[in-house]
Amino acid sequence: MTASSAPAVPPFTEPAVPAASAAGCSLTDLVAACDGLLQPALFKDYGPNGLQVEGRADLRKIVSGVTASRALIEAAIAAEADAILVHHGLFWRGQDGRVTGWMKQRLALLLRHDISLLAYHLPLDAHATLGNNAQLGRQLGFAPPDGAAWGRFGEQQLGFLGQVEPCSGPELAHQVERALGRAPLLIDACPRPIRRVAWCSGGAQGYFEAAIAAGADAFLTGEISEPQAHLARECGVAFLACGHHATERYGAPALAAQVAAQLGLQHQFIEIDNPA
Numbered sequence: 110m111t112a113s114s115a116p117a118v119p120p121f122t123e124p125a126v127p128a129a130s131a132a133g134c135s136l137t138d139l140v141a142a143c144d145g146l147l148q149p150a151l152f153k154d155y156g157p158n159g160l161q162v163e164g165r166a167d168l169r170k171i172v173s174g175v176t177a178s179r180a181l182i183e184a185a186i187a188a189e190a191d192a193i194l195v196h197h198g199l200f201w202r203g204q205d206g207r208v209t210g211w212m213k214q215r216l217a218l219l220l221r222h223d224i225s226l227l228a229y230h231l232p233l234d235a236h237a238t239l240g241n242n243a244q245l246g247r248q249l250g251f252a253p254p255d256g257a258a259w260g261r262f263g264e265q266q267l268g269f270l271g272q273v274e275p276c277s278g279p280e281l282a283h284q285v286e287r288a289l290g291r292a293p294l295l296i297d298a299c300p301r302p303i304r305r306v307a308w309c310s311g312g313a314q315g316y317f318e319a320a321i322a323a324g325a326d327a328f329l330t331g332e333i334s335e336p337q338a339h340l341a342r343e344c345g346v347a348f349l350a351c352g353h354h355a356t357e358r359y360g361a362p363a364l365a366a367q368v369a370a371q372l373g374l375q376h377q378f379i380e381i382d383n384p385a
Contacts, residue, residue: 133169134372136160136225139192142368146239147232152265154231156201162216164225168192170375173365175358175383177226179211182218184379190224194365196241196357198228233360234267234310239367241310242269244359249288249329251306262323263316268309270323275302278347281327289355294333296348298341303327310356321346331356354383 140160149158161177172190174181176197185193199215208216219226234241237258246259251271253259260270273281278297286292307320308329317337320328321344328346331353341348362378369376 132373133167134374136164136166136168136192138372139168139171139225139368139374140227142372143194143227143229143364146364146368147229147236149229149232152231152235156198156228156230158229158232159227160225161198161200161228162219162224162226164219165191165223168225168374170377171365171369173361173376173378174381175354175361176381177215177228178381179215179218180381181379182215182224184381185224186218186222188377188379190377192225192227193219194227194229194361196228196230196233196361198226198230229361229364231265231267233364234357235265236360236364239360239363241357241360242267242308244363245308245310245356246271248359249285249308251308254305260323262307263309263313263319267313268307268316268320268323270305270307270325272304273306275304278303278327278349281306281347282349285329285349285351289351291352291355293329293352294350296333296338296341298345299326299347300345301326303347308356310360311353314350317341317346317348329356353385 144159168191170190171192171194172185172188173194177195177199237243246269254272262268278295278299281303282293282295303326305324305326307323307325309316311331313330314332314334314337317328325346329349329351333350337348366376
């Protein structure tokens with residue numbers, strides 16, 4: 110699909126939250142608000158959640174994005190942000206700890222401009238209303254199975270369960286393409302109408318077996334590895350790989366918009382395109 114024919118990415122819509130005065134807040138208040146909502150201490154994660162790089166103490170504007178890439182940091186500087194909130198931060202368990210190359214460049218920009226970086230990984234995936242999976246379910250039009258709350262499954266309860274009007278695999282894939290602006294890779298393995306859907310954003314292909322055990326007719330995530338194609342065909346459950354970035358672009362701006370409204374901050378979501 111060429112860039113000119115690709116579906117447009119739906120814009121992020123700020124949630125309806127009562128706004129505070131536009132006086133701004135302290136960095137301490139911002140971190141406390143985010144930590145209070147996401148409870149990062151409850152999760153076993155692959156890196157540190159919360160404040161990763163400390164900038165100026167007083168804030169007026171926060172920028173949200175998916176990944177703390179150099180492109181996002183440069184865009185946040187141009188937008189005159191005081192803090193950046195992302196899903197994928199700079200530091201991960203097992204990475205090379207030396208500050209060289211791309212890491213030096215990203216850190217140098219943040220430190221030179223006195224901009225704070227906050228990152229929330231699994232806590233942001235898991236949040237029941239503001240998280241990547243909750244926001245993705247709403248974006249895709251999935252309904253909670255009991256009419257009140259989505260079901261949960263998998264390690265640390267990161268996977269979500271919902272329902273759709275009975276449809277085929279290609280029909281569900283078309284619904285995803287309309288909502289996310291990219292065509293998913295579909296393993297069309299479900300021999301019956303799809304009613305019960307499971308999903309987990311990002312690189313959650315390892316949750317497929319738990320989704321099958323939870324009774325899903327279809328599983329959606331960002332990526333697929335070689336074993337999942339065979340499992341889908343052998344178990345009769347459709348698998349849709351919808352893009353790591355595409356499935357995780359909604360949580361960070363939802364969180365940032367809510368805390369910004371509560372604390373009197375300006376907020377801007379900056380989309381950095383990523384085909385992965």
